[in-house]
Amino acid sequence: MKTFDATIFELAPVAMWIEDFSGVKRMFDQWRSEGVEDIRAFLKEDMTRVADCSQQIRVLQVNSKTLELFEARDLEHLVENIAVVFRDDMLESHINELAALWDGKTDFCSNAVNYSLSGRRMDIQLKGSVMPGHEETLGQILLTTEDVTAREDARRNETQSRRHAEGLFEHSPVSLWVEDFSQIRELIETVRSRGIIDFRVFMDVHPEFVRQCMSEIRVIDVNQATLDLFGAPDVHTLLLRQPEIFRDEMEKPFREQLMDLWEGKLYHQREVVNYALDGAIRHILLHFAVLPGHEEDWSQVQVALTDITARKKAESYLEYLGKHDVLTKLHNRAFFTDEMNRLERKPLRPVSAILMDLNGLKEANDQLGHDAGDALLRRFGEVLNGVVSLPNNAARIGGDEFAILMPGADQKAVTSMVETIRELLNINNQFYSNTPISVSIGCASSREGETMEDMVKRADMAMYDDKRAYYAGHSSIDVLASRPLPTEKAASTA
Structure with missing residues (x-):
């Protein structure tokens, strides 16, 4: 059985360590006798205590995958350079493992950063288990260190991309709205399923359909430029007072927008007139686009509103001068x-x-x-x-x-x-x-x-x-x- 276990340990496809935490256990006992109860707060209060615990750990055995992952020739080479492997922000994550053992848990898991002997940084998913018979002394703990750098890089890239997109959205000088048009799509498809061919005539005969579609628009988010454009102090006020913004002749361009959607035009633009909350007129160039990946349900569309009021005033003045x-x-x-x-x-x-x-x-x-x-x-x-x-x-x-x-x-x-x-x-x-x-x-x-x-x-x-x-x-x-x-x-x- 012992030989079989050694073989499994050696041939495991993941880096495995057997370490002796008995020195850590003795430090735990001393701190308990001194009245320490909250180990996390105690360790964070002085990070040298975490370092002291780390120095008490002895590496007993590693498998070939560990040597390969950390670029060590043998166990002795790895142990001699253990300070290269466990450094920098490793101490912060080490608190989680120590806290689990302090609480009497025999299994723990955490994410950490290790380094190969050549200095290559690695994101590590660490899992530990106290081996049977060593629960009292912590004399043998089996640890696995899986390199999850690629996964974490992808997560970081995704987070960075999301923050970049959020930054572009929030700080865009153009008013941006993210809206849900899925209910409008269902209404249009219901009309189509009834055999209606001339949608424009249908809207002429049923103006209430246009108003119903307008009421089914759900605003998901707006940016700061939108609040500035319409003079709204916050998003809640803006959404609450939408009827003051989209009024009067707004139904006419919305009919044309519905006509575009009926014809499958998921990207279009037109000039419209909106109103700020103080009643001031806003001439707007509206850009409508169903966001990629939502072409089948229209659950996310972006509406960009460019304020062309100054341009329209200039055009009107030039027209006035001409006559x-x-x-x-x-x-x-x-x-x-x-x-x-x-x-x-x-x-x-x-x-x-x-x-x-x-x-x-x-x-x-x-x-x-x-x-x-x-x-x-x-x-x-x-x-x-x-x-x-x-x-x-x-x-x-x-x-x-x-x-x-x-x-x-x-x-x-x-x-x-x-x-x-x-x-x-x-x-x-x-x-x-x-x-x-x-x-x-x-x-x-x-x-x-x-x-x-x-x-x-x-x-x-x-x-x-x-x-x-x-x-x-x-x-x-x-x-x-x-x-x-x-x-x-x-x-x-x-």
């Missing part, structure tokens, strides 16, 4: 031309136009400076902005030239508009009595078969008639002009 005069805040000539072409194509008639030109602007610029002239233009723009509203449009079409297009308006409506302009201009001039505004006005309403261009030309001619009459009665810059409305007859005569 507006910055000084007067009225539409510009480009818009006026486009509106003329649009009205030309429309059947709505009549269409009326009012053409206006400031009197004496050049003289004001020459005598008072261009800032004074700009102030007159700006004031007249304020008057027109206060009078003109859709469907009518006012525009600055030249340096001191202005126009109003009035679709559907007849001569009576035009007369009323001009009277209102003159009334507001009079009021404005009362506030600026030192620099009153004078304006020449001409108007026309479209005739049957007449083009918009010809109609505007008639209004322009009437305006010049009015201007000639003004200058005929004034030898220099006059202050307040309150001329009567040029009639359609005067325009046609011109």
